Amino acid sequence: xxxxxxxKDERDKGTETQDGSHETQSELVKSDAVELEIVEVREGAFxxxxxxDTTGFGGLTRPVIMPGASQRPYGGWYDExxxxxxxxxxxxxxxxKVVVDRGEITxxxxxxxxxxxxxxxxxxxxxxxxxxxxxxxxxxxxETGRELHVVYHLLSMTHNRxxxxxxVAPDEDPHIPSVVSxxxxxxxQERETWDMFGIVFDGHPALARILMPDDWPxxxxxxxxxxxxxxxxxxxxxxxxxxxxxxxx
Amino acid sequence: xxxxxxxxxxxxxxxxxxxxFTVTGQDWDTIDxxxxxGDHLVINMGPQHPSTHGVLRLILEIDGExxxxxxxxxxYLHTGIEKNMEYRTWTQGxxxxxxxxxxxxxxxEAAYVxxxxxxxxxxxxxxxxxxxxxxxxxxxxxxxxxxxxxxxMEIGAxxxxxxxxxxxxxxxxxxxxxxxxxxxxAFFRPGGVAQDLPAGAIEKLRSTVRLxxxxxxxxxxxxxxxxxxxxxxxxxxxxxxxxxLALGLTGPVLRATGYDWDLRKKQPYWGYETYDFDVVxxxxxxxxxxxxxxxxxxxxxxxxxxxxxxxxxxxxxQPVMVADKKIAWPSQLSVGSDGQGxxxxxxxxIMGESMEAxxxxxxxxxxxxxxxxxxxxxxxxxxxxEIGCHLVSDGGTRxxxxxxxDPSFVNLQGTSVMSEGGMLSDVIVAIASIDPVMGxxxx
Numbered sequence: 001x002x003x004x005x006x007x008k009d010e011r012d013k014g015t016e017t018q019d020g021s022h023e024t025q026s027e028l029v030k031s032d033a034v035e036l037e038i039v040e041v042r043e044g045a046f047x048x049x050x051x052x053d054t055t056g057f058g059g060l061t062r063p064v065i066m067p068g069a070s071q072r073p074y075g076g077w078y079d080e081x082x083x084x085x086x087x088x089x090x091x092x093x094x095x096x097k098v099v100v101d102r103g104e105i106t107x108x109x110x111x112x113x114x115x116x117x118x119x120x121x122x123x124x125x126x127x128x129x130x131x132x133x134x135x136x137x138x139x140x141x142x143e144t145g146r147e148l149h150v151v152y153h154l155l156s157m158t159h160n161r162x163x164x165x166x167x168v169a170p171d172e173d174p175h176i177p178s179v180v181s182x183x184x185x186x187x188x189q190e191r192e193t194w195d196m197f198g199i200v201f202d203g204h205p206a207l208a209r210i211l212m213p214d215d216w217p218x219x220x221x222x223x224x225x226x227x228x229x230x231x232x233x234x235x236x237x238x239x240x241x242x243x244x245x246x247x248x249x
Numbered sequence: 250x251x252x253x254x255x256x257x258x259x260x261x262x263x264x265x266x267x268x269x270f271t272v273t274g275q276d277w278d279t280i281d282x283x284x285x286x287g288d289h290l291v292i293n294m295g296p297q298h299p300s301t302h303g304v305l306r307l308i309l310e311i312d313g314e315x316x317x318x319x320x321x322x323x324x325y326l327h328t329g330i331e332k333n334m335e336y337r338t339w340t341q342g343x344x345x346x347x348x349x350x351x352x353x354x355x356x357x358e359a360a361y362v363x364x365x366x367x368x369x370x371x372x373x374x375x376x377x378x379x380x381x382x383x384x385x386x387x388x389x390x391x392x393x394x395x396x397x398x399x400x401x402m403e404i405g406a407x408x409x410x411x412x413x414x415x416x417x418x419x420x421x422x423x424x425x426x427x428x429x430x431x432x433x434x435a436f437f438r439p440g441g442v443a444q445d446l447p448a449g450a451i452e453k454l455r456s457t458v459r460l461x462x463x464x465x466x467x468x469x470x471x472x473x474x475x476x477x478x479x480x481x482x483x484x485x486x487x488x489x490x491x492x493x494l495a496l497g498l499t500g501p502v503l504r505a506t507g508y509d510w511d512l513r514k515k516q517p518y519w520g521y522e523t524y525d526f527d528v529v530x531x532x533x534x535x536x537x538x539x540x541x542x543x544x545x546x547x548x549x550x551x552x553x554x555x556x557x558x559x560x561x562x563x564x565x566x567q568p569v570m571v572a573d574k575k576i577a578w579p580s581q582l583s584v585g586s587d588g589q590g591x592x593x594x595x596x597x598x599i600m601g602e603s604m605e606a607x608x609x610x611x612x613x614x615x616x617x618x619x620x621x622x623x624x625x626x627x628x629x630x631x632x633x634x635e636i637g638c639h640l641v642s643d644g645g646t647r648x649x650x651x652x653x654x655d656p657s658f659v660n661l662q663g664t665s666v667m668s669e670g671g672m673l674s675d676v677i678v679a680i681a682s683i684d685p686v687m688g689x690x691x692x
Contacts, residue, residue, distance in 0.1 A: 040643070064643045067623050101623050102367055130494055133628065134637050134654035151639060153626050153654070157494075160515055164626065185497025188323075188662055189654075211324040211691055220332055221650075242336040248616045248646050 037066040040142035047246035064142075069097035077161060078105045084126045090116050106164040114167055115177045121154060121163075122182055129154035129163065132183035135190055137197040139222045147171040148199050152179070152186075169199065178204040196221035289317075296325045300403040300677045303687030307664070307680075311673055319668045319676060321661055326691040334651040338617030339365055340578065342648060344435040346638075349653060350689030351432055353392040355384045356631035357689075358437035360638035360653065363518065363627035365439040368620045368642050371576065376567040377441035378519040383454075383557035384427065384436070385629075386550040390461070391420040392632035393543040397468060400540070400681035404481045409471060416464050419457050426453060429582070441570030444582050451562045458554060465551070468544055482537035486667040486679030489534050496666070497659040500634025501546065502683060504530045505538035512630035524553045536682035543684075576618050579610040617646040633657055633684055653692060657685040 041063045043049060048057040073079050078100060085091055085107075094113035099106040109117050121129045134153040141147055152165040169176050178201035179186045190201040191210040198219035201207055209216060218225055227241035239245075270280050295306040306322035330349055334342045346361045347354040359381060366372065373381070398413025421431040427450060428434040428443070436443045472478045488498065490506040503510055511528040513521040529545040531538045570577045579599075583592035599607040622644035628637035634656030641650040660683045667679040 062644070065622055102370065102625055104625065106624075132497060133635060134626070134639060134652070136639055136652040136654075138641050138650045151624075151652075153637065153639065157510060157515075162626070164624075183497070184495045185659060185662060188658065192658075209324075211327040213324070220329065 037068045038063045039066055039140050040064040045248055067099050067101040070100040074098065074100045074105060077159070081105070081127060081161070081163065082107075084124060085117070085120070088120050088124070091120060104162070104164060106166055108166050108168070111167050111169060111176050114165075115179065115182070117165070118152075118154075118179050118182045127156070128158040129156045129161075131155040131157055132179070132185050133162070135179075135186050135193060137193045137199055137221070139197055139224075141171075141223045143168075145170045148174055148176075148197060150176050150193060150199060174198055175200045175202050177202050178207075180204055195219065198222065294676075296322070300681075302399065302680060302685055305661075305680070305685065305687055305690075307676065309673065309676065314673050316668050316671055316673055316676060319665050321664045323658070323661065323687070323690050326687045328692065330692045331651050331653065334648050336647060338646050339439055339620055339648065340617055342651065343437060343439075344433075346651070346653065347433050347435050348688065349692050350631070350633070350636070350655060350657060350686045352395050352686045352688075353388050353632045354432055354434055355381075355388040355437065356629060356636050357653070358435065359385055359629050360627055360631075360636045361640075361651070362437045362439050363629065364625045364638040364640040365620065367625040367627055368623060368640060369439065369576065370621075371440060371571055371573065373441045373519075374568045374571065375520075376445075376561065376564045377569045379557050379560045379564065380427075380442050380446065380569060381437060381519055382521065382524070383554060383561065384424070386553045386557070387420050387423060389550045389632045390547045390554075391417045393547050394420075396543055396632075396681070396684040397540070400678075400684070401472070403677050403681050404478075406472070406478060409468065412464070412467060412471070416461065419460060423454060423457055426450060438570070438578060440573070440576045440578075441568070443578070445569050446561060447584075451558060454554075454558050458551060458558070462551060465547060472540070473544075479537060481678055482535070482540060482682075483533075484535050484537075485671065485675045486536045486539075486682045487534055488663055488667050492663070492666060493534075496662050498634065498663050498683075500630070500632065500656055500660070501539050501542040502534075502660060502663070503634065504528065505542045506534040507532045512628060512635060516628075518629060524556050526550075526552050536678050539682045574609065575613075579606075579613050619644060619646055628654070631656055633686070633689075634660060636689075653689075655689040655692065657683075657687070657689040658692075661685045661690055 041061065043061050045057045045060050048055060074082060082098060085095065091113060094109055094117050096108040096110055099108070121127050131154070132152060133155050136151055138149045138151065139147060140149065146168040148169045148171060150167045154163050154165065167176055176199055178190055180190065181203065187205070188210060190204055191207060193199050194201060194207050195209045195212050196219055208214065212220065227243055229241045230239040232239060272280065290311050292309045292311055293306065294309060295301040296304040301307060304325035306325065308320045308322060309316055310318035330345045334345050337345065342361060343358050346357045349357045394413045394417040398410045398417070401409025401413065424434060425431050426447060428436040488502065490508055493503045493506055499510065507530050509528045509530045514528050526549045529542050529549060531542050580591045580595045582590065585593070599610050620642040622642050624639065624641045626637055626639045628635050635654065636656055637654035639652040639654070640648055643649040663683060664680060668676040
């Protein structure tokens, strides 16, 4: 977490060079964001690290900054949903932060409160997110203590709204409560997330692998999953695995 | 009998749960079932079976002909598309995701490019949006035709199959003319589409639509009141609205319960709100209702296609890609004597006229463009329901994480409730009414 002021220059420069539509981008970056979420800092590019070369790639330093927490008012119906969640006493401390970015709202939920939160999100008539569109994961190996993210996309057909819930867990304790009892559709999707990320959904009726074979070692979507290189028949040469090849990012 | 015993694929073994018989078809009477207590059988159907829609495996517990327990096993077509996309540029991602649900490839591309455009904060030009709508709706018709065709074939209605594939081919010809490929087009790109309509496309589209309008009534005439067809489909695979919402089913299955949930109307994208069409619903939440919903939806898609053709006819020469040169693909494809490739004009420009254009071409094609960090979820109404794309960007030239909420994957969870308590033969009908495509299920 870094103060926005300190990083503002870098952010602006970043958006300017990333694409030409600078105006649209500056609208998207909320000015009221006070905290920036640096999830990783990368150095060098194209296989060059540190000094000793003249390309300039070695000196590159690029922080990976995810959109940080937003301040109220979030705008539109976002505040209505956030207000309603705030009135439920059981959900005290459930919300870690709220991020409004690119016209989507994300509630970061503390994992021990997840089940309570989704129960209210589904049952409360003001909220009524009766449909769980998607459950999936993401792995951020450099975010120490918050490596594993599980992302839920909820849809309220009653109010025609979509929200995103995000729950984090550390690599050492990859447990997150299962929401299958609230949203039965999460059954296979949680199995897929377990299969791909090794996140254990406590309370799932049968958390078995679904896409990979039952006896497969490892969880392929994790960033630390070893990717195979390709042996080529020329003087013992090999083609490096995709994540170790020279690349622009 | 002795022949069967020597067959390595048809034998009897013992397991902790009881004897295991392997039958390979037409040899059911070779089983000596006298040692088995009761009528209780666990049957493994698939993953290689003509009526499981690809490599779907069903584990059925049957009592006589009645299904007591049905479970679906998936994953036999897992190709790691999501992981692969993390090591390709944002533009190359389209080439991967188009191969997921191969019966409705444009829907996969649409969800993906919509999510990328949301991350970039850009919008495709009007003509590109109209072309996307045109292709998506043509694809909806061709996808529903495959559903009717394979569904008909599985209950023995072979004429429906031949008709369905005959008419689908007409639409695939249109795709070939516009995108260059019958399937796996990779035609939608972040910021627009790969190229403009070719010369003569509008006329060809019009004549094909005329022909389709003549042929589509054949399905209704053949099936709607057909006593055998109704006997096989009516009341089979029942799943009501509450069941659909709990299990996450969308698309024709949901609309057959009477709920008019269609993202094209409820959360319109790419100008769908400006097209005149109706959402088809039906108060018959069974295989027959879903069949009729699909049949009627094809007519609504024809309506949208006709409107899109008229719009495109008046948009000649308009851009099909965003003007921002930092995102737009630098070249245009053209058909030469040696096949499809870069247009000669573009090659002349970068090789003979402008060094900067050559550098720009090289940078965009090899490095790609950068997408500001953050995440986005975009969803559209695919022929099978809501297809969603969740993208996470780390500010780099490649997706940090791409996940697809595929409607076939989610809808297939309805298999158990649709078929338990019914007859074994109805399992096939129930699954056909979900219309899963295993490429999308397993990704």
